[in-house]
Amino acid sequence: MRLTLRIWRQRGPEDRGAMATYELDGIAPEMSFLEMLDTLNEELADRGEEPVAFDHDCREGICGACGVVIDGQAHGPEPTTTCQLHMRHFSDGDTIDVEPWRAAAFPVVKDLVVDRSAFDRIIGAGGYVTAPTGSAPEAHSTPVPKDAADTAFEHAECIGCGACVAACPNGSAMLFTSAKVNHLNSLPQGAPERETRVLDMVDQMDTEGFGGCTLAGECATACPKDIPLPSIAAMNREYLRAVRKG
Amino acid sequence: MATATAKTPTDRGGERSASGTAPARRLGPLRRMWRSSIGKKTVMAVSGLLMLGYLVVHMLGNLKIFFGADEFNGYAHWLRTIGEPFLHHEWFLWIARVVLVAAVVAHAVSAYQLSRRDLAARPVKYAHRKARTSYATRTMRWGGVIVGLFVVWHILDLTTGTVNPRGQAGHPYENVVAAFTTWYGNVIYVVAMLAVGLHVRHGFYSAAQTLGATRAGLRRGLSAASNVLAVVLTAGFLSVPIAVMTGAVH
Ligand code: FES
Numbered sequence: 001m002r003l004t005l006r007i008w009r010q011r012g013p014e015d016r017g018a019m020a021t022y023e024l025d026g027i028a029p030e031m032s033f034l035e036m037l038d039t040l041n042e043e044l045a046d047r048g049e050e051p052v053a054f055d056h057d058c059r060e061g062i063c064g065a066c067g068v069v070i071d072g073q074a075h076g077p078e079p080t081t082t083c084q085l086h087m088r089h090f091s092d093g094d095t096i097d098v099e100p101w102r103a104a105a106f107p108v109v110k111d112l113v114v115d116r117s118a119f120d121r122i123i124g125a126g127g128y129v130t131a132p133t134g135s136a137p138e139a140h141s142t143p144v145p146k147d148a149a150d151t152a153f154e155h156a157e158c159i160g161c162g163a164c165v166a167a168c169p170n171g172s173a174m175l176f177t178s179a180k181v182n183h184l185n186s187l188p189q190g191a192p193e194r195e196t197r198v199l200d201m202v203d204q205m206d207t208e209g210f211g212g213c214t215l216a217g218e219c220a221t222a223c224p225k226d227i228p229l230p231s232i233a234a235m236n237r238e239y240l241r242a243v244r245k246g
Numbered sequence: 247m248a249t250a251t252a253k254t255p256t257d258r259g260g261e262r263s264a265s266g267t268a269p270a271r272r273l274g275p276l277r278r279m280w281r282s283s284i285g286k287k288t289v290m291a292v293s294g295l296l297m298l299g300y301l302v303v304h305m306l307g308n309l310k311i312f313f314g315a316d317e318f319n320g321y322a323h324w325l326r327t328i329g330e331p332f333l334h335h336e337w338f339l340w341i342a343r344v345v346l347v348a349a350v351v352a353h354a355v356s357a358y359q360l361s362r363r364d365l366a367a368r369p370v371k372y373a374h375r376k377a378r379t380s381y382a383t384r385t386m387r388w389g390g391v392i393v394g395l396f397v398v399w400h401i402l403d404l405t406t407g408t409v410n411p412r413g414q415a416g417h418p419y420e421n422v423v424a425a426f427t428t429w430y431g432n433v434i435y436v437v438a439m440l441a442v443g444l445h446v447r448h449g450f451y452s453a454a455q456t457l458g459a460t461r462a463g464l465r466r467g468l469s470a471a472s473n474v475l476a477v478v479l480t481a482g483f484l485s486v487p488i489a490v491m492t493g494a495v496h
Contacts, residue, residue: 006373019373072376097374104367169379171367202282211367212283212360214386215452216379230460237458239284243275 001027001092005040007052008099010108017108019097029088033076034059034066036087037098053111059083061224064159067166068112069099074163074222081161081224101162103171105208116162118208119176123160125204126197127180129189148186155183157225164219164227170211175219177205178235179227185238195242202239283363284456286356291453293349293356298446298475300346305482311495312485315419322418354394361387382448389441396438403431426490435487443480447472 002025010017024040031039034056041051057065061084070076076085090096098112106114131137144152158179165173181198184190190197213232220229279285310321328338378384399409403425407413411431412424425431451472459468489495 008373069372069374072372072374099372099374102368102370102372104369169368169384170364172364199278202284203278206281206283206363209367211364212287213455214364214383215448215455216383218379230455230462230465233455233458233465234460236284236287236456237460239282240288240458243279243285246275 001029001087001090001094003027003036003090003093004095006095006097007112008108009052009111010100012110013107019099027087029086031087032059032083033070033085033087034083053109053113055113056083062159064161067101067161067163069097069101069166071097074101074166075161075224079221079224079226081159084224101166103162103165103210105171105173105210106162106165114162116160118210119160119162119173121208122173122177122201122204123180126193126200127184128193129184129187130192131189142188144187148188151186152183155179155186155227155231158183158223158227159225161224163222163224165210167218167222168211168213169216169218170214172213172219173205173208173210174213174232174235175223175227175229177201178231181235181238182231194238195245198235198238198242202235283360286360287456289352289356290360291456293353294449294453296349297346297353298450300342301442301446301479302475305479308486309482311419311422312489318419318422319417323416350394350397354390357387357390380448382444385441385444386448389445392441393438393445396434396441399434400438422486423490423496426487432487432491436484439480439483442483443476446479447476450475 002023005022005024006019007022008017009020022040022044024036024043027036027039034054037052037054044051054068055065057063059066061081064081066082067075068082070082070085075082077089078085100106100108100112101114101116103114105118106116109115155178158176160176162176164175165171168175181201184197185194215229215232217229220227273281279288307321307325311318326336326339333341402408403410404418404421407415407421410421410425411428412421414421426435451469454465454468459465486495
């Protein structure tokens, strides 16, 4: 199929950047969105032009490296990651707009690549458990209730792709942070840092310049891993509990 | 420990508080809370619920107008005597006013600071705009400003009587009727009450989420309650000008 692509091009962090238009032919419906960009880049390279920079790693929907805004939607029209989005969801003759995640806390590095290390610093502020490393612990030494395990697992699915921030009108990282907080705070292994974790991670989230939650719900809609919107309320609850406990 | 201000993306490492210097974990719980986005949202939620409670009582009190001038004016007078003889005349009223002003200020200051943060967090808009969130959600900020301005007008109209066509102290029934005989009085009131309805629709449920209402059944109930509150409040308030305009109250 034949497509018109309008892609954000920006040479570097200081460059102003602009949308550039490309015509692309011979796209097969079974290609992934990233393969489509690969095809474009091969053509650009052949013509001696600079290829479009975009992030990717696993291309299996599990690493969270990929992620662009396609026609105004983070990861495009399907509830999945950009690497798992297939061109069959577009039609011949479509014009597709491709932009980087937009948030003050995710500065553009180049073209469609943004710096998401703000997420790493939120994790560094409390997204861990204190446990002796080395030999693996006896699996049954810490019993985990079924519902706690389920809650933890649901939130552990977050791959940190940043689609929630990209989709939120306030550039808020509440869904990401809540996924991490709820994942560890619902487990007995996370109990020793239950209060400091939520307080420190929320502080770091604010420090990084993410906005707040106004319950627009865009984050949960964009999330490729179905982290539910009420996770944010659950984190608010943890936060207020931690403040009360001092 | 880093002490630089958190503006450039490369120098944000280390433990730092939202507004720069002192690490947040060294602060007392209240100061730490006020600095954080969730803390400010909590202030908004609590002050909002307080004002919402007041609005419900206010709306129900307004309906007394349908029982005639004597009952309405009597009710207005009784408001001044609540708490007597333990409280002095009008003291209850003044306590309520102080609490409400505090709630308005807390709500507005947090909203302003949070909005500034939110807007700064998304400095570049997408070239491709898609359909946005619900009308009630995206009108919260300006809707709130409209309601705030209306409160000023409303006090000048029916409390001090400054802009009221009649404005006679001790005659609230007659003043209300006079207020709704002017076209601008009606327009301002109707617009403001629609804004209140929209604000409550998104605000009540949001407040519950801020305060941590997570159970699925509870959330469904609160969401429904939001809609009911919004509709009942708006309809109740609007019934008065409509009654004056149609001549049912005169
Ligand atoms: S490349 Fe790993 S999730 Fe898309």
